[in-house]
Amino acid sequence: MNKIGRRLRALRESVAFSQEKLAATLGTTQSSLNRYENGQSTPPVELFRKYADYFDVSMDYIFARCDDPHGKVYENKAPLPTNNPELASFIEMCFDPGSPMNEKLKKTLTQMLNESQNK
Numbered sequence: 001m002n003k004i005g006r007r008l009r010a011l012r013e014s015v016a017f018s019q020e021k022l023a024a025t026l027g028t029t030q031s032s033l034n035r036y037e038n039g040q041s042t043p044p045v046e047l048f049r050k051y052a053d054y055f056d057v058s059m060d061y062i063f064a065r066c067d068d069p070h071g072k073v074y075e076n077k078a079p080l081p082t083n084n085p086e087l088a089s090f091i092e093m094c095f096d097p098g099s100p101m102n103e104k105l106k107k108t109l110t111q112m113l114n115e116s117q118n119k
Contacts, residue, residue, distance in 0.1 A: 002039035005037045005038055007063075007064050008033075008036055009037040011062075012033075012037070015055075019033045019037070026050045027050070028043075048062055056069070057069040058071025059071070060072050087113070
């Protein structure tokens with residue numbers, strides 16, 4: 001049995017569902033779930049999404065890329081020049097000009113971008 005199949009089985013067993021009950025819940029068949037859990041077949045992407053939504057876990061967890069059900073947190077540390085007019089335009093578009101917090105949010109985002117550039 002592959003890692004993904006074991007993870008799918010563990011999720012099902014965590015709520016004490018039979019294959020039949022989970023299949024009915026997710027809109028598939030018991031025989032399909034059996035093949036997925038035993039690593040004989042790969043579920044379609046939509047079924048992976050249903051698992052993730054139903055069990056409130058990340059795809060990273062389902063694919064056994066991590067053991068944290070919430071998944072991995074990735075940080076983008078790419079340099080972002082704040083003197084770029086296109087970036088300034090993007091920041092302007094991110095916030096509703098009519099909002100009373102608009103100026104503060106723009107200032108905070110610009111400050112964060114400047115700090116990330118200096119790291």
